Amino acid sequence: MQASHIVRSYDDDLKFLANRIAAMGGHAERMVDDSIRALVNMDQVLARKVIADDAVLDEGQREIDERAILIIARRQPLAGDLRAIIGAIRIAADIERIGDLGKNIAKRVVAVSETRQPLRLFRGIEALAELTLTQLKDVLDSFATQSVDRLGLVRDRDARIDAMFTSLFRELLTYMMEDPRNITACTHLLFCAKNIERIGDHATNIAETVFYAVTGTLMPAERPKHDKSPDVVAAPKGS
Amino acid sequence: MRAEGAAGLSEEAAGKETLVARARSRLWRGRWILGAASLALLATSAMTGGPVFAALAGMLFVTAVTVFLPAGGESGRTAEGPALRTAGFSTADLIGAVRDPVIVVDQQTSVVETNAAARSAFLLLEPGTLLSLRFRSPEMQRLLQHLSEAGFEGGEAEYLERVPIERLYRVFASPAGSSGLRVLVFRDRSETRRIERMRADFVANASHEMRTPLASIAGFIETLRGSARNDPAARDSFLQIMQNQTDRMARLIDDLLSLSRLEMKPLIDPDSRVDLVAVVNDVIGALAPLALDCEVAVTREFALDQAPVAGSRDELFQVFENLLQNACKYGRSGASAVVSIAEAGSAPSREFQVTVTDFGPGIAEEHIPRLTERFYRVDTNGSQKGTGLGLSIVKHILTRHNGYLSIVSELGKGSAFTVHLPAA
Numbered sequence: 001m002q003a004s005h006i007v008r009s010y011d012d013d014l015k016f017l018a019n020r021i022a023a024m025g026g027h028a029e030r031m032v033d034d035s036i037r038a039l040v041n042m043d044q045v046l047a048r049k050v051i052a053d054d055a056v057l058d059e060g061q062r063e064i065d066e067r068a069i070l071i072i073a074r075r076q077p078l079a080g081d082l083r084a085i086i087g088a089i090r091i092a093a094d095i096e097r098i099g100d101l102g103k104n105i106a107k108r109v110v111a112v113s114e115t116r117q118p119l120r121l122f123r124g125i126e127a128l129a130e131l132t133l134t135q136l137k138d139v140l141d142s143f144a145t146q147s148v149d150r151l152g153l154v155r156d157r158d159a160r161i162d163a164m165f166t167s168l169f170r171e172l173l174t175y176m177m178e179d180p181r182n183i184t185a186c187t188h189l190l191f192c193a194k195n196i197e198r199i200g201d202h203a204t205n206i207a208e209t210v211f212y213a214v215t216g217t218l219m220p221a222e223r224p225k226h227d228k229s230p231d232v233v234a235a236p237k238g239s
Numbered sequence: 240m241r242a243e244g245a246a247g248l249s250e251e252a253a254g255k256e257t258l259v260a261r262a263r264s265r266l267w268r269g270r271w272i273l274g275a276a277s278l279a280l281l282a283t284s285a286m287t288g289g290p291v292f293a294a295l296a297g298m299l300f301v302t303a304v305t306v307f308l309p310a311g312g313e314s315g316r317t318a319e320g321p322a323l324r325t326a327g328f329s330t331a332d333l334i335g336a337v338r339d340p341v342i343v344v345d346q347q348t349s350v351v352e353t354n355a356a357a358r359s360a361f362l363l364l365e366p367g368t369l370l371s372l373r374f375r376s377p378e379m380q381r382l383l384q385h386l387s388e389a390g391f392e393g394g395e396a397e398y399l400e401r402v403p404i405e406r407l408y409r410v411f412a413s414p415a416g417s418s419g420l421r422v423l424v425f426r427d428r429s430e431t432r433r434i435e436r437m438r439a440d441f442v443a444n445a446s447h448e449m450r451t452p453l454a455s456i457a458g459f460i461e462t463l464r465g466s467a468r469n470d471p472a473a474r475d476s477f478l479q480i481m482q483n484q485t486d487r488m489a490r491l492i493d494d495l496l497s498l499s500r501l502e503m504k505p506l507i508d509p510d511s512r513v514d515l516v517a518v519v520n521d522v523i524g525a526l527a528p529l530a531l532d533c534e535v536a537v538t539r540e541f542a543l544d545q546a547p548v549a550g551s552r553d554e555l556f557q558v559f560e561n562l563l564q565n566a567c568k569y570g571r572s573g574a575s576a577v578v579s580i581a582e583a584g585s586a587p588s589r590e591f592q593v594t595v596t597d598f599g600p601g602i603a604e605e606h607i608p609r610l611t612e613r614f615y616r617v618d619t620n621g622s623q624k625g626t627g628l629g630l631s632i633v634k635h636i637l638t639r640h641n642g643y644l645s646i647v648s649e650l651g652k653g654s655a656f657t658v659h660l661p662a663a
C-alpha cells in the first residue's frame with residue numbers, strides 16, 4: 001500500500017518535470033517563431049509580446065531546478081532516473097537560453113525597421129529560422145517519445161544551419177560594403193542570424209542530452225552514413 | 240463528411256430498432272423516439288453545416304456508436320448472448336471509422352488509442368505517449384491542463400504547427416462518459432489559414448518581383464520613343480529584351496500560382512501510388528523540345544523498371560520538370576544531361592533516388608544551402624532566365640511527400656540534383 005503510493009508519486013515527480021519541459025519548449029518554439037515574424041513584418045507589437053513572454057521561461061527553469069533538486073534529495077534516484085532528472089535541468093537551461101535569443105531578436109525589430117532592407121535578406125533569415133525551428137521541433141518530439149531514432153538527423157541538420165548562416169553572413173557583408181547606409185540595420189540582421197544559428201546549437205545540445213538520458217551513452221559525433229533529412233542537403237564533395 | 244455521419248446515425252437507429260423489436264415489444268414505440276432523435280440530429284447538421292458543426296457531428300457519431308453498439312451491434316446476424324453480439328468490435332474500429340484525427344487519452348494525457356487519420360497526421364503517437372509532451376503550443380497546453388482535471392466537461396483550442404508544413408487544427412476535447420478517458424477530435428483548418436496567408440504573400444511577392452521587369456520595360460519604351468526612335472538595330476535588341484522580361488513575368492505568375500496551389504492542398508494520401516520511372520520518362524519526353532533548343536543530349540540510366548512511391552503524379556512531374564529544365568538552361572555548356580534512377584537502403588527505410596546531372600558551370604558552395612529559398616537566384620543581375628521559384632516548389636513538393644533533395648556541385652564540372660523518395 002505504502003510502497004505503491006511512493007512509486008506513484010515518484011512517477012508523478014518525473015511526469016511533472018517532463019510536462020514542465022514540454023510546456024517550456026512549446027513556449028520557446030512560439031517565441032522564436034513570433035520573433036522572426038515580428039522581424040520580417042516589422043511588427044513592433046508582436047516584438048513587445050515576445051519580450052514580455054520571456055519571463056515565463058525564467059520562471060519555468062527555476063521551477064524545474066527546484067523540483068529536480070528536491071527529487072534527488074528525497075528519492076535518491078538510480079542511474080536511469082538520475083540521468084533523466086539531470087537531463088531535465090540541462091534541457092531547461094537550454095530552452096531558457098533559446099528564449100533569451102528569441103527575445104534578443106525581438107529587441108532588434110525597432111532598429112531594423114528604421115531603414116528599408118531588401119526582401120531577399122529577410123527571406124534568407126526566414127529560411128534559416130525555418131530550418132532551425134524544424135530542428136527544435138524534432139528534438140523536442142524526440143524528448144516527448146524518448147526515442148532516439150530520429151536524432152541521427154540532428155548533426156546533419158546542424159551542419160546545414162551553419163552553412164546557411166555562413167552564406168547569409170557573406171550576403172549581409174556584401175550588402176554593407178555596397179552602401180554604408182545599410183550598416184546599422186544589417187549589423188542587427190547579422191546578430192539576428194547569429195542568434196538563430198545559436199538557437200540551433202542549443203537544440204543540438206538538447207538532442208545530446210535526450211540521447212544520453214535515454215541510452216546512457218554519448219550521441220555519436222559524426223553523422224551516420226545513411227542519413228535522411230526532409231530538406232536540401234549539400235552533400236560533401238566526392239561522396 | 241456530414242453526409243457520412245448522417246448515414247451512420249440512421250443505420251445505427253435501424254440496428255437498434257431490430258433489437259428492440261425482438262427483445263421487448265413494449266419498447267416498440269421507442270423506435271419513434273430514437274428515429275425522431277436521429278432525424279433531429281440529421282436536420283440540425285444539415286441546416287447549420289459549418290465546419291465546426293461537422294466536427295461535432297463526427298463526435299456525436301463516435302459517441303452514438305460507442306453507446307449503441309454493445310447492445311445492437313451484430314443483432315442482425317446472431318441471437319446468441321450479448322457478448323457475441325459485440326465480438327469483433329473495438330474502440331479502435333469505431334474511431335477508425337472517423338475521417339478526422341481522433342485521439343483517446345487517459346486523465347494524464349497518456350495516449351490510449353488513435354485512429355489512422357491521427358497517426359498519419361501526427362507521427363510518433365504510440366500508446367503511452369504523453370500528449371502534453373507532443374502538443375506543446377501554449378493553447379494546447381492550456382487545453383490539456385484543463386483536460387487532466389477531474390471535473391473536465393469539454394473544451395476546445397487551436398493547434399498551430401509551423402514546421403515542416405504549416406498546419407492549423409481546431410481541437411475538440413470531451414470526456415468519454417464516466418470512463419475517465421477523454422476524446423480529442425482534430426478538425427483541419429489549415430486550408431482557411433493558408434488561403435489567408437497566401438493572399439498576403441502573393442500580393443507582397445508578386446508586386447515586389449514584378450517591379451523590376453516592369454521598370455525595365457518602361458525604361459525601354461521611353462528610349463524607343465525618344466533617342467532610339469530611328470535606330471533599327473537598337474530597336475530590335477530592345478524589343479528582344481522586353482520580350483524576355485514579359486516572358487519572365489508570365490513565368491513568375493505561373494510559378495507563384497502553382498506554389499500557392501500547393502500550399503493549399505492537404506497532405507499526400509499515403510495509399511496513392513505513382514511510378515517514378517513512368518513520370519521521369521514522361522518528363523524527358525515533354526522536355527525534348529527544350530533540350531533540343533539548348534543543344535543538350537539527355538540520357539537515361541535506369542537501374543529499375545518500376546519505382547512506386549506514394550504521392551501525386553502531377554506534383555512529382557513538376558519536380559523532375561524543374562530539375563531537368565534547370566539542367567538544360569544552366570548546364571547548356573556541358574551539352575549533355577544524365578537522368579538516373581536507383582534504389583537505396585532496405586525495408587523500412589528503402590528509398591528511390593532520381594538524379595539529374597549536368598556538366599555545366601556548377602554552383603559555388605555558399606549558394607547551395609540557399610537554392611531552395613523563394614526567389615533565390617545565383618546570378619541576380621546577369622541572366623534573367625528564371626524566377627528563382629523552381630527549386631522552392633521542388634522542396635515544397637518533396638517535403639509533402641516525405642522526401643528531400645540533395646545537391647552536389649563543383650564549379651567548372653557540373654551539378655547533380657538528387658530526389659530522395661521513400662519507396663511504397
Ligand SMILES: Nc1ncnc2c1ncn2[C@@H]1O[C@H](COP(=O)(O)OP(=O)(O)OP(=O)(O)O)[C@@H](O)[C@H]1O
Nearest residue numbers: 565566569616617618625626627628629630631654
Ligand atoms: N543545374 C544548375 N546549374 C547551375 N545553376 C543552377 C542549376 N539549377 C539551378 N541553378 C541556379 O539556382 C537558381 C534557382 O533555380 P530555380 O530552379 O529555383 O529557379 P529558376 O530556374 O531561376 O526559375 P524557374 O525554375 O522558375 O524558371 C537559378 O537561378 C540558378 O542560378
Ligand SMILES: [Mg+2]
Nearest residue numbers: 561565625629
Ligand atoms: Mg528552374
